[in-house]
Amino acid sequence: MLQKLAAEYTVGPSQNAILRRMKIRHLTPLDKILVGANNALRTVATPAGRPARVNPSENIIDADMDSRQKAHAAGLMRVNHAGEVAAQALYQGHATVARDKDIEAQMKHAADEEFDHLAWCEQRIKELGYEPSRLSPLWYAGAFAIGAASGVLGDKWSLGFIAETEKQVCSHLDSHLEHLPVEDVKSRAIVEQMRDEEEEHGEKAIDAGAAELPRPVIRLMRATAKVMTKTAYWV
Numbered sequence: 001m002l003q004k005l006a007a008e009y010t011v012g013p014s015q016n017a018i019l020r021r022m023k024i025r026h027l028t029p030l031d032k033i034l035v036g037a038n039n040a041l042r043t044v045a046t047p048a049g050r051p052a053r054v055n056p057s058e059n060i061i062d063a064d065m066d067s068r069q070k071a072h073a074a075g076l077m078r079v080n081h082a083g084e085v086a087a088q089a090l091y092q093g094h095a096t097v098a099r100d101k102d103i104e105a106q107m108k109h110a111a112d113e114e115f116d117h118l119a120w121c122e123q124r125i126k127e128l129g130y131e132p133s134r135l136s137p138l139w140y141a142g143a144f145a146i147g148a149a150s151g152v153l154g155d156k157w158s159l160g161f162i163a164e165t166e167k168q169v170c171s172h173l174d175s176h177l178e179h180l181p182v183e184d185v186k187s188r189a190i191v192e193q194m195r196d197e198e199e200e201h202g203e204k205a206i207d208a209g210a211a212e213l214p215r216p217v218i219r220l221m222r223a224t225a226k227v228m229t230k231t232a233y234w235v
């Protein structure tokens with residue numbers, strides 16, 4: 001129901017892009033809550049809003065794959081889609097509580113790119129004949145809370161959290177590039193571009209002053225990501 005309702009409101013450019021175009025720089029707390037709620041709906045809805053950039057797999061001809069290969073590729077892309085739902089929530093959560101305006105803008109820019117990743121993954125899952133994870137609202141809510149909570153501790157911790165998240169996402173995408181069927185060049189094109197951009201997000205977070213996270217926090221993040229990836233492959 002939530003997803004169906006949201007789908008009616010999820011076309012066109014992102015809220016961040018609209019606000020930038022309108023040169024709206026200062027939002028009241030209520031504005032921020034409304035923008036955040038709108039973004040949450042836009043993220044968990046299927047179909048997601050239109051991506052701002054062309055899908056990197058658009059001009060690639062789909063290869064013949066058997067049903068087992070398609071199911072495996074769709075499972076992996078479903079995991080990637082769930083990761084992008086979480087990334088969207090993390091960046092929005094961090095941006096909501098960021099103290100430095102430049103860092104807030106950097107996070108919103110990354111969130112726009114993550115939204116393209118989200119839409120590309122969804123397009124690919126559907127081309128393969130499957131649907132994204134039914135637990136998207138759960139991934140969003142959990143990641144938003146973690147993003148906002150670490151952001152409250154201060155921008156350097158928020159950036160540290162992003163840098164570590166992007167590092168883990170890159171190694172995770174590398175493993176998907178190994179495990180996707182060799183024939184599935186369309187999924188590979190999407191994952192390769194995502195990987196390059198995740199690396200850039202992580203580097204920018206480090207350049208902006210990311211703190212190094214304590215080992216137990218890193219371990220906890222890995223364990224949480226494992227639960228999400230294992231579940232989203234199937235559900």
Ligand SMILES: [Fe+2]
Pocket residue numbers: 084087113114117194198
């Ligand atoms: Fe991403």
Ligand SMILES: [Fe+2]
Pocket residue numbers: 087110114166197198201
């Ligand atoms: Fe990223």
